[in-house]
Amino acid sequence: MLTILSRIRYQAPLQLVRSCTPLRRFGNVQVPFQDDLNSMEDDDLNLGDFKHYEESPAMIAKKLELLQETREDHTKDVVNQSSSPEITSSLEEFTKLKEPVVFVSKLTNPYLNLAIEDFIYNEMPKPEITTSNYNRLMFYINSPCVVIGKNQNPWKEVNLPVLNSLSIPLVRRRSGGGTVVHDLGNVNYSFMTTKEKFDRFTFANLVRDSLNSIPNSKYFIEVNERGDITTSKQDDGINYKVSGSAYKLSKGKSYHHGTMLLNSRLDVLGKLLHRDETKLGVVDSSNSIDSVKSKVTNLEITEEQFINAVADRFRDEFGNAIPAEDEPITKDEYDQDELFGLKDFVEANAVNKTAKIITIDDNMSLPQTVLDDAKELKQWSWRFGSTPKFSHEIINNKFGFKVRFHVGKHGALTNYELSFFDIEMRLLSVEKIKESFEFLELHIKDNALEYTGSNVAGFITNDMISDWVGQCIDGTI
Amino acid sequence: MFKSVLRTSSPLIRSSTLSIRSTIPSFTAKFSTSRVVFNSISHKVNQQSHLYKYLTEGPVSVKYTAEHEWLATFSDDTAFVGITKYASEALGDVTFVELPEIGDQVEVGDTIGSVESVKSASEIYSPIAGEVIAINENLESDPSLINSDPIGNGWIAQIKLANVEDVEASEELLTEEQYEASLEHE
Numbered sequence: 001m002l003t004i005l006s007r008i009r010y011q012a013p014l015q016l017v018r019s020c021t022p023l024r025r026f027g028n029v030q031v032p033f034q035d036d037l038n039s040m041e042d043d044d045l046n047l048g049d050f051k052h053y054e055e056s057p058a059m060i061a062k063k064l065e066l067l068q069e070t071r072e073d074h075t076k077d078v079v080n081q082s083s084s085p086e087i088t089s090s091l092e093e094f095t096k097l098k099e100p101v102v103f104v105s106k107l108t109n110p111y112l113n114l115a116i117e118d119f120i121y122n123e124m125p126k127p128e129i130t131t132s133n134y135n136r137l138m139f140y141i142n143s144p145c146v147v148i149g150k151n152q153n154p155w156k157e158v159n160l161p162v163l164n165s166l167s168i169p170l171v172r173r174r175s176g177g178g179t180v181v182h183d184l185g186n187v188n189y190s191f192m193t194t195k196e197k198f199d200r201f202t203f204a205n206l207v208r209d210s211l212n213s214i215p216n217s218k219y220f221i222e223v224n225e226r227g228d229i230t231t232s233k234q235d236d237g238i239n240y241k242v243s244g245s246a247y248k249l250s251k252g253k254s255y256h257h258g259t260m261l262l263n264s265r266l267d268v269l270g271k272l273l274h275r276d277e278t279k280l281g282v283v284d285s286s287n288s289i290d291s292v293k294s295k296v297t298n299l300e301i302t303e304e305q306f307i308n309a310v311a312d313r314f315r316d317e318f319g320n321a322i323p324a325e326d327e328p329i330t331k332d333e334y335d336q337d338e339l340f341g342l343k344d345f346v347e348a349n350a351v352n353k354t355a356k357i358i359t360i361d362d363n364m365s366l367p368q369t370v371l372d373d374a375k376e377l378k379q380w381s382w383r384f385g386s387t388p389k390f391s392h393e394i395i396n397n398k399f400g401f402k403v404r405f406h407v408g409k410h411g412a413l414t415n416y417e418l419s420f421f422d423i424e425m426r427l428l429s430v431e432k433i434k435e436s437f438e439f440l441e442l443h444i445k446d447n448a449l450e451y452t453g454s455n456v457a458g459f460i461t462n463d464m465i466s467d468w469v470g471q472c473i474d475g476t477i
Numbered sequence: 478m479f480k481s482v483l484r485t486s487s488p489l490i491r492s493s494t495l496s497i498r499s500t501i502p503s504f505t506a507k508f509s510t511s512r513v514v515f516n517s518i519s520h521k522v523n524q525q526s527h528l529y530k531y532l533t534e535g536p537v538s539v540k541y542t543a544e545h546e547w548l549a550t551f552s553d554d555t556a557f558v559g560i561t562k563y564a565s566e567a568l569g570d571v572t573f574v575e576l577p578e579i580g581d582q583v584e585v586g587d588t589i590g591s592v593e594s595v596k597s598a599s600e601i602y603s604p605i606a607g608e609v610i611a612i613n614e615n616l617e618s619d620p621s622l623i624n625s626d627p628i629g630n631g632w633i634a635q636i637k638l639a640n641v642e643d644v645e646a647s648e649e650l651l652t653e654e655q656y657e658a659s660l661e662h663e
Contacts, residue, residue, distance in 0.1 A: 149593075149596075149598075150575075150593065150598045151573040151575065151593050174598065175596075175597070176573075176593040176594075176595075176597050176598040177596035177597075178596070200595070200596075226595075245596065246596045246597070246598075247596055247597035247598070248597065248598050248599075248600075249597055249598070249599040249600065250599070250600040251544060251586070251600065251602060286618070287617050287618065288573070289572055289573050289593060388573075388617070
């Protein structure tokens with residue numbers, strides 16, 4: 001499985017200098033340094049002069065001409081930023097291929113990766129006969145974020161004050177299941193196939209076998225009866241979970257995607273998913289899907305090891321057979337390989353199975369649908385607003401009262417109830433407390449108020465109470 | 478505030494009287510359990526159940542789709558939609574049902590909701606074109622109705638058909654025999 005890294009290897013000089021940052025993306029082969037080196041290093045390596053590197057006008061003109069021929073719509077970008085990533089391919093070229101394909105995204109924006117995943121899924125052609133397959137496998141690594149299931153309640157599942165204090169985004173995916181935390185030490189995989197071929201174990205077993213084939217790995221991996229990928233029973237008697245998975249089924253298609261904890265910050269993960277109900281209140285959301293809490297651990301292997309092992313096995317299991325010896329590849333397939341510049345790869349991989357591997361990075365243009373979808377996934381109305389109706393009760397022991405907020409459709413606060421209990425010394429009278437909520441009551445009678453801490457706190461007139469309410473809801477005041 | 482009440486109330490009265498005069502029997506009067514309806518033409522006692530009328534009457538036809546939905550059409554040109562026993566068994570324990578909204582206009586193949594079971598979200602598609610006029614809100618509190626009675630109390634939505642002829646004309650809608658035959662291939 002040379003190919004995933006081949007892009008990076010061709011840029012050998014830089015790779016050698018900065019091998020300590022495996023996640024770095026090299027935007028453009030032709031422009032030597034971009035921002036990969038800082039000014040200190042310029043001096044160290046005698047590269048200072050290259051700061052002013054520019055391509056000759058003739059070269060730029062020639063490039064433009066070449067680009068114009070193939071891709072008129074990208075010309076504008078190139079003119080504006082001749083030193084920024086150059087578009088060399090577009091995603092649509094590969095999503096409709098009638099053969100198994102592995103996509104490796106080098107992007108780390110969670111909304112973009114989810115949108116790309118959905119696009120690849122929606123565009124995947126369905127095979128006409130059941131014996132052939134156009135399965136897709138996608139890998140992506142997201143910058144830190146918390147991802148909840150389609151039908152979950154973020155106020156219930158996530159410690160929103162901690163999330164907001166760390167400026168970590170909350171993302172809602174389109175598959176079922178529970179809440180997971182992503183960061184750069186976690187690799188996500190997504191296996192897409194037909195609906196008929198769907199089952200929860202096929203791919204979990206494949207991942208298990210690939211992991212167990214990695215030499216010298218710390219853990220032996222198992223799949224339990226729920227389809228979870230776990231370590232074998234450790235000395236403390238626990239099978240630690242290393243992967244959270246979820247599924248989606250739609251017309252004729254299905255996917256199984258999941259996380260794989262390799263080197264994640266498990267301490268942060270724990271803090272993000274732990275809510276102290278005595279402080280943040282009880283979220284009563286009987287309709288939504290609850291997460292199942294499990295003990296987790298890191299596999300402590302590199303993302304390359306994981307991706308290569310799983311992609312290899314995917315190729316062996318679902319790849320197209322390459323005819324041995326005399327390559328009587330059909331005319332059609334041959335043309336495709338040449339068109340995509342992948343002829344070398346196909347030939348170099350003289351094993352008996354093959355699957356294309358496509359790297360998605362800044363050099364690849366993404367269809368407008370993907371960009372629009374990413375924008376949609378980012379909307380509050382989807383991430384929070386699509387939560388089934390719920391109530392949230394918070395208790396203030398200092399002032400001796402409880403307030404229960406009722407949140408209806410679209411995440412809008414519909415009403416609230418105040419109740420009071422006896423305390424030793426009442427710092428604020430019952431009347432004063434009621435009074436501080438009057439403005440809120442008036443507002444939500446006629447207006448839809450999205451249930452965020454700052455929104456609700458903004459209508460509570462007593463500062464001490466409003467700060468406390470905002471803090472309990474999501475830490476925004 | 479008073480201004481707005483006055484403004485909205487007068488056309489409302491006008492339109493309701495108009496519609497009753499011009500279109501009898503008015504459809505909304507017959508079937509809206511969830512809306513305020515004036516001058517009902519039904520003199521039968523209001524039964525608590527939305528299904529009351531349909532239980533006694535029985536469907537005109539029951540059809541199935543390759544995506545494992547069923548469609549039970551009634552004489553009032555409405556149809557109930559749900560998922561088949563086969564689908565509900567394939568899904569396993571249903572833990573959440575996403576319903577469409579009343580008033581949604583749907584085309585054949587549009588998503589009208591989804592079912593979550595054991596970490597998987599499965600889309601439900603409309604087998605027919607029309608307007609969603611009722612949804613089974615019981616599924617919100619008791620999603621397991623889809624497992625216990627998928628072709629009865631586990632109905633998902635009621636659709637006012639855009640064209641009644643669609644049901645017979647559609648090649649995608651299968652008869653019970655055709656559907657059963659298709660299952661044998663799976």
